[in-house]
């Protein structure tokens with residue numbers, strides 16, 4: 001069975017990204033490339049990583065007016081990523097146009113509430129009723145806009161899935177029981193996220209910063 005782990009290769013260094021991906025390839029289901037990698041290596045770098053033969057999750061978290069997001073996605077079309085992210089807070093029309101601009105085989109998923117935010121942070125940006133309510137609101141908006149799924153923390157995924165049983169649920173901010181949270185504030189273990197309904201788990205530093213990434217990925221997979 002293919003792994004539900006997507007390793008987040010958050011580095012500007014193409015050689016390093018390639019080396020880690022090769023070391024962990026037998027334990028993962030795909031590769032997530034985000035702003036750090038893309039800003040340094042662009043589309044050519046994504047193509048290089050795709051040569052490994054694993055699905056590519058291109059996590060650019062697009063958030064702008066509908067026309068700009070649609071045109072950006074059109075520019076990314078030749079890469080045919082398996083998964084692409086936009087911010088649900090960009091609104092319904094932006095999400096509709098993002099989906100329409102994406103290749104047919106690309107899952108477009110909406111980031112609801114970043115896992116680095118807690119309820120105190122949310123109240124400061126005008127969301128007084130907390131992450132659970134906001135994730136539910138934005139999950140319904142993404143569903144109604146015709147997207148394929150959402151990104152949320154493992155603490156909200158069960159409620160989101162209850163609202164959208166056939167949605168695709170991406171869960172980052174996962175940490176092994178003894179892992180350090182770093183800048184993540186809404187954290188669960190990989191096993192708990194999967195039990196709550198995650199379709200895939202995004203895991204970066206617990207694997208990439210481990211002394212032995214291969215062993216770290218193997219150990220996490222063994223808990224699933």
Ligand SMILES: O=C(O)c1cc(=O)[nH]c(=O)n1[C@@H]1O[C@H](COP(=O)(O)O)[C@@H](O)[C@H]1O
Pocket residue numbers: 008010034059061085111113114115116151152172173174182184202203204205206
């Ligand atoms: O869209 C994401 O993947 C994402 C959304 C979110 O709410 N939180 C979040 O951490 N991520 C990404 O997931 C990865 C988590 O990395 P680690 O905290 O190192 O495991 C990073 O690449 C983040 O960009």
